[in-house]
Amino acid sequence: MKKRTKKTTKNQNLKNPSYKFYYWLTGIILLLALVFFFRTTFTMYYFIIKGKFEEREYGYKNLEKLRPESEALKIHSIINRYRSHAIGIDISQHQGNIAWDSVKYIKNDIPISFVFVRATRGAYVQDAFFRKNWTNLKNKNLLRGAYHYYDVNRNSTDQAENFMKTVTLEKGDLPPVLDIEELPKNQSLELLKKGITNWLHLIEKQYQVKPIIYSNDAYFIHHIADMDLTEYPIWVANYNPRNSPKHSRWSFWQFSEKGIIKGITSNFVDINIFNGNTNQLEKLTIK
Incomplete structure (x- = not known):
């Protein structure tokens, strides 16, 4: 009987449709994670800057609600x-x-x-x-x-x-x-x-x-x-x-x-x- 090598097993696994599915799934998950990370970072940055701007330019208007x-x-x-x-x-x-x-x-x-x-x-x-x-x-x-x-x-x-x-x-x-x-x-x-x-x-x-x-x-x-x-x-x-x-x-x-x-x-x-x-x-x- 021919001895199966690790390389042969690996090549066969790559041809296996189920393994291809998991590789694609892992790639998609990583891509979505990167998109979510950059989107969250951008959103936080936007609202921090926006909040600073609004606080400086319009924050005094909020005090009007507190003043009798x-x-x-x-x-x-x-x-x-x-x-x-x-x-x-x-x-x-x-x-x-x-x-x-x-x-x-x-x-x-x-x-x-x-x-x-x-x-x-x-x-x-x-x-x-x-x-x-x-x-x-x-x-x-x-x-x-x-x-x-x-x-x-x-x-x-x-x-x-x-x-x-x-x-x-x-x-x-x-x-x-x-x-x-x-x-x-x-x-x-x-x-x-x-x-x-x-x-x-x-x-x-x-x-x-x-x-x-x-x-x-x-x-x-x-x-x-x-x-x-x-x-x-x-x-x-x-x-x-x-x-x-x-x-x-x-x-x-x-x-x-x-x-x-x-x-x-x-x-x-x-x-x-x-x-x-x-x-x-x-x-x-x-x-």
């Missing part, structure tokens, strides 16, 4: 009342990545004149987006300013040093800002006031300009009314439907925390009015 109609009417009323004044915004890492080329107007026809950017918080924290926002603003036709969120339970000198090592102010920038909003748990109100005064003095010495002080109307009236702040520009937050804040000597008024600005799609934006026009605001900048 009463707030939209209030913003409209106040902006119309102060149409001749300089109007601006303030931002932090909570606004995420910003498409600065689109940040130009409030309500499509009111130009944004200034932007305050959070730089630091407390004694050790730097805002995650400060460097990026600060650099981008330098190349835009917008006055920029940096602010520090004051931790009422931390050492004031450490907080001033945190701000000074983070922020370099240039000619044409707005004065530095102290944002004070909370009441202390680990110290008395009197010690807090001494800390605020110390921070202001250290910052003024560093930048050779009087800092701006930010807080809400109630804080100015009930907690630090006895502090001598007559030489400092005052930035007041009051979100009530009013014609002006209660503080009689305000330079800036933050009248809403639910502004919607094209180019900023991750969150609402605080909207502010300067108590004067753009030319008057420029006189406040660092010389």
Whole structure:
């Protein structure tokens, strides 16, 4: 009997119709898998790019659904009342990545004149987006300013040093800002006031300009009314439907925390009015 070799067996298997079927089936499956892989990859890529585009160009429209109609009417009323004044915004890492080329107007026809950017918080924290926002603003036709969120339970000198090592102010920038909003748990109100005064003095010495002080109307009236702040520009937050804040000597008024600005799609934006026009605001900048 003739011995059957492996080669002979293989050749016979190739001639077997059932084996041809399995080879073709395997090839078709591989081809379909490749088609599915490339189609899925292309689809994912398309929707990622499309989603980025829509988020940047139209994402702000989604915020309109979340904002109460009463707030939209209030913003409209106040902006119309102060149409001749300089109007601006303030931002932090909570606004995420910003498409600065689109940040130009409030309500499509009111130009944004200034932007305050959070730089630091407390004694050790730097805002995650400060460097990026600060650099981008330098190349835009917008006055920029940096602010520090004051931790009422931390050492004031450490907080001033945190701000000074983070922020370099240039000619044409707005004065530095102290944002004070909370009441202390680990110290008395009197010690807090001494800390605020110390921070202001250290910052003024560093930048050779009087800092701006930010807080809400109630804080100015009930907690630090006895502090001598007559030489400092005052930035007041009051979100009530009013014609002006209660503080009689305000330079800036933050009248809403639910502004919607094209180019900023991750969150609402605080909207502010300067108590004067753009030319008057420029006189406040660092010389």
